Amino acid sequence: MSVTLPSTRTPRWPAVRPWIGIAARLGLAAVWLLAGASKVGDLAASGRAVNAYQIFPYDVATVIGAALPFVELALGVLLLLGLATRLTAGVSAALLVVFIAGIVSAWSRGLAIDCGCFGSGGQLAEGQAPSYLPEILRDLGFLALAGFLLIWPRTPFSVDGWLTGDPAVEDEDE
Amino acid sequence: MSSRKGRKDAARVVREQLARERRRKRTLWVSVAAVLVLVIAGGIGWSLYSSQRSDEFTAPPGANDAGTGIVYGSGPVTIDLYEDYLCPACAQFQQASGDTIDQLADEGKARVVFHPVAYLNRFSTTEYPTRASAASGCAAAGGKFREFTEVLFERQPPEGGAQLSNDQLIDIGVELGLNRDSFGSCVRDGTYLPWTEHVTEEASRANITGTPTILVNGQPVADRSPEGIRAAVEAAS
Numbered sequence: 001m002s003v004t005l006p007s008t009r010t011p012r013w014p015a016v017r018p019w020i021g022i023a024a025r026l027g028l029a030a031v032w033l034l035a036g037a038s039k040v041g042d043l044a045a046s047g048r049a050v051n052a053y054q055i056f057p058y059d060v061a062t063v064i065g066a067a068l069p070f071v072e073l074a075l076g077v078l079l080l081l082g083l084a085t086r087l088t089a090g091v092s093a094a095l096l097v098v099f100i101a102g103i104v105s106a107w108s109r110g111l112a113i114d115c116g117c118f119g120s121g122g123q124l125a126e127g128q129a130p131s132y133l134p135e136i137l138r139d140l141g142f143l144a145l146a147g148f149l150l151i152w153p154r155t156p157f158s159v160d161g162w163l164t165g166d167p168a169v170e171d172e173d174e
Numbered sequence: 175m176s177s178r179k180g181r182k183d184a185a186r187v188v189r190e191q192l193a194r195e196r197r198r199k200r201t202l203w204v205s206v207a208a209v210l211v212l213v214i215a216g217g218i219g220w221s222l223y224s225s226q227r228s229d230e231f232t233a234p235p236g237a238n239d240a241g242t243g244i245v246y247g248s249g250p251v252t253i254d255l256y257e258d259y260l261c262p263a264c265a266q267f268q269q270a271s272g273d274t275i276d277q278l279a280d281e282g283k284a285r286v287v288f289h290p291v292a293y294l295n296r297f298s299t300t301e302y303p304t305r306a307s308a309a310s311g312c313a314a315a316g317g318k319f320r321e322f323t324e325v326l327f328e329r330q331p332p333e334g335g336a337q338l339s340n341d342q343l344i345d346i347g348v349e350l351g352l353n354r355d356s357f358g359s360c361v362r363d364g365t366y367l368p369w370t371e372h373v374t375e376e377a378s379r380a381n382i383t384g385t386p387t388i389l390v391n392g393q394p395v396a397d398r399s400p401e402g403i404r405a406a407v408e409a410a411s
Contacts, residue, residue, distance in 0.1 A: 042296050043223040044374070052383040066223030067216035074215035084208030091212065113383065119296060124384070163204065164197055 021155035024145040028092060029079035031142050036072030038119030043069070049116030053102050054109075071095075079149075082158020089149035096143045100136055107132040231368035234311035236319060241369065242376045243289035244310070244319045247279020251410045253286045253403075254389040256382045259306035259326050260294045260333060264386040267398050268327040274400035276320070284407055288323065291377045292370050293385055294333065302337035304370050309343045311366030316352040325350065 039046040047065030051058055075095075078088045103115050112124045115135045124130060154161060233241030243254070253275060257264040278284040290310045292303035306326055313322035325346050331337040338346075340361050347357045360366070388395045390406040397405070 040219075043219065043226065044371075044378075045293070045296055047223070048293065048378045048383070051378055051381070054381065058379040058381075062223065063220055067219040070215040070219035070222075071212055074212050078208055078211065084204045087205045087208050160204070163200060 017152060018154070018156050021149065021152050022157060024148045025079050025082060025085065025155050025158070028089070028142065028145045028149065029076045031145075032072045032076035032079065032092070035118050036069045036076060039065075039069035039116075040073070046116070049114075052111070052113045052116065053106050054111065055102065055105065082155060082160050085149055085155065085158060085160050086153035089146045089153060093143060093146040093150060096139050096146060100139045100143070103132055103135050103139070106130075228368040228371060231372045232366070233369055233372075234314040234366055236314045236317075237369075238287055240376065242373050243287040244314050245285060245287050246320055247276075247282070247284060247286050249278070249282050249284040249411075251278075251284045251407050252389075252391055253278065253284045253407065254289065254387075254392075255286065256289045256291055256377050256385055256387040256389075258291055258293045258303050258385045259310070259323075259330070260297060260303045260337065261385045262330070262333065265327045265330040267386045267388075268324070271398055271400045271403050272324065272327070274403050278404070278407055283411065288319070289373055289377055289382075290323070290370065291374045291382070291385060293374065297333035298335070298337055300336045300339070302331070304367065305340060305361075305364075306338070306343065307370040307373065308364055308366040309340075309347070309361045311369050312357050312360035313347055313350070313352060315360065316347070316357055318347070318350045318352055321350045322347060322352075 039049075043066045044062075045065075046069055047062035050056065050065040050068070051061035053061075055061075056064065075088055075092055078084060079092075099115070099117065106113055106115075107130070112128075112130050114124055114130070115132075117135060117139070149155075231241065234244070236244050236246070238245050255275070257267070275284075275286055279286045290307035292301070292307045294303045295301045310319060310322055310326070313319050329338075329346070344354065344358045344361050347361070348354050386398070388398055388403070390403075391410045393406075393410075395402060395406045397403075
């Protein structure tokens with residue numbers, strides 16, 4: 001009697017996990033592609049958005065601002081393909097932690113800036129209140145997606161899976 | 175019998191080890207490739223940005239020594255104005271306090287440095303902030319910077335879309351008495367586009383993160399009303 005209950009529950013997680021995984025992978029891919037695409041059009045503005053945090057010297061901020069949109073696009077493409085998913089998720093998580101730290105730092109120093117996460121950025125117009133908390137919560141949500149993929153990187157329809165073959169099949173190799 | 179089975183087992187163990195080794199190597203190479211893709215992507219961004227930048231610029235006549243803005247009026251106090259021709263708050267500021275600033279300049283109380291920065295290109299499909307700023311350099315060359323700036327803010331197009339074309343900018347200049355040939359070719363050839371880039375970059379470097387920013391003797395002025403500007407200038411002189 002008591003055996004039937006867990007036995008019906010346990011197979012559910014392995015069955016559901018790959019689909020949560022692919023949703024997380026494609027969701028995070030969309031985040032990076034949107035974030036990158038919104039900035040590539042004006043790399044100088046992207047540099048100014050980084051500079052608005054007043055963390056890096058201006059010249060360093062312009063390098064970060066110019067490189068970041070392309071790194072974001074590359075992360076999006078890698079996640080979309082499902083190539084090196086664990087590594088990509090790790091880099092994504094690291095970047096998101098840096099972004100969150102940047103927003104927290106801007107908030108604590110009383111700066112009135114837009115995070116510049118999806119384009120725009122820089123100082124807010126008068127009467128516009130910064131929305132640091134929603135920005136942080138949103139980034140924490142993205143961080144959860146990255147964390148899931150970091151723990152369970154194998155998802156359906158991925159180049160990783162195609163390259164390695166299904167582990168279940170490989171073990172029955174004999 | 176048992177030794178045969180043992181050999182078979184040993185062979186299987188070796189095969190599995192080899193397969194594991196293959197998988198490990200494959201993961202390693204895939205990771206190396208992914209890291210390379212990310213590094214190359216960042217490099218592309220940086221080189222693209224560097225190639226877009228121009229190294230040399232010519233400041234229009236009437237610019238300050240650093241070439242970061244157009245100077246008018248003279249006086250013991252310096253007012254720096256950082257404005258984008260597409261910024262609605264700048265148009266409001268010009269409407270409210272533009273006359274006061276002009277009076278302070280004309281009364282010999284203040285030296286005004288107007289920095290026409292191009293921060294808002296993302297709200298234009300035609301880089302209007304950059305083109306308008308470069309055109310203001312052409313107007314400065316013809317001695318009509320203040321008038322041109324005033325009209326551009328009066329007729330400020332909304333954010334988003336194409337805003338004013340070069341031909342429309344030229345027509346405005348001609349209305350103000352600028353020469354259609356010299357002003358027109360200056361706007362069309364983008365003579366002062368590198369200067370606009372210099373103005374914008376130096377403003378960013380000075381941590382001017384938004385427009386309008388008004389500095390009186392280097393200090394930001396929070397109250398941008400005519401009274402606020404006058405008070406700040408009085409206090410500084």
